[in-house]
Amino acid sequence: MSTQPTVLHVDDDRSVLDLSSERANDAAVTWLTASDPADGLTTLTDRDVDCLVSDSIRTDGGTPFVVRAADVDPDLPVVLFTAADRESIPGATHHVATRHVEKETGDAFATLLDHVAAVVPMPGDARVDDPDTTNGSGIAPRPERRAAGPDRSGAWVPIERYEWRDESTDLATTIVTAVEEYTGRDASAPPLYESIDAEMLEALLSRPDGDSRSGIQVRFFFADQELAVTSEGLILLRTETGGE
Incomplete structure (x- = not known):
């Protein structure tokens, strides 16, 4: 893994990708985005990605994107970032996803960054100085x-x-x-x-x-x-x- 971890966020809503990129600006992480499942798979093939953040979207063939992503890298941590609740998400997707964050709950982007920090080891200089400030603006290591x-x-x-x-x-x-x-x-x-x-x-x-x-x-x-x-x-x- 590179010194600065790389996270790929895949979502068919470009506004969501723009917001996540903005919130990740201050984090010690390289934040990549893709608004199309095919582009996301290409990025996973061409780049060294340490964590995948994805909506519960499907490829053109109807397969959940995260399932296809697992075919590319079976050990890749996956944080599902979606408006869908757990009960409505297919079992195959749950089997692949490491964590699940609902978009409509509280400060969803801060929660998302906390989840990413929990599954991706971060550089030694990117620690939380105090638990009260763990809000996603200073993403911290696990x-x-x-x-x-x-x-x-x-x-x-x-x-x-x-x-x-x-x-x-x-x-x-x-x-x-x-x-x-x-x-x-x-x-x-x-x-x-x-x-x-x-x-x-x-x-x-x-x-x-x-x-x-x-x-x-x-x-x-x-x-x-x-x-x-x-x-x-x-x-x-x-x-x-x-x-x-």
């Missing part, structure tokens, strides 16, 4: 597990994003898994509940209907790490300061 351990600069780093409506996993498991993947250490002992009640945390940050609240952040210590969870579902870790 570091891969590294043998040398995490960065110790004292910056806030987003390590995962929890989907409040996703019933396939719970918040506690998501937090523990994210910490383990980032630090490379077992985070199961002591258990999370000794640090914070994950059910109460979820109740505080999300509404009963599954939508997130706005502008809430909870910080706590777990597994020798300082963590923050925001009402947008972003899980952040404050890296250590000092030397080894």
Whole structure:
């Protein structure tokens, strides 16, 4: 992967592409766009793309575009950015898409950039200085597990994003898994509940209907790490300061 990640956004609405490009201007990322599925496939073939953002569009043959994209690069992270809700999206598309963002929900473009940051490792100088400013204007990294351990600069780093409506996993498991993947250490002992009640945390940050609240952040210590969870579902870790 190049030093500056490359994201391809494919949508048949040019105004949406213009807006996403504008919002990505301040991000440490190369933002490419294509308004036609055929052009999108060509870009995926010709360029080294690190993440695909796509509407739930189809190719001329009727195949979902993201399915064709997976044929080109099976390991490519895909963020589905669409006005369609989950229930109306074909299963084949869901199988390919890593994440799903609805266009009509809140500040959709900020949410989109947060999701991209969660699946694409970013350059080391593109970190979030504070969880309160994670709004897409300074897209932040989701570091891969590294043998040398995490960065110790004292910056806030987003390590995962929890989907409040996703019933396939719970918040506690998501937090523990994210910490383990980032630090490379077992985070199961002591258990999370000794640090914070994950059910109460979820109740505080999300509404009963599954939508997130706005502008809430909870910080706590777990597994020798300082963590923050925001009402947008972003899980952040404050890296250590000092030397080894």
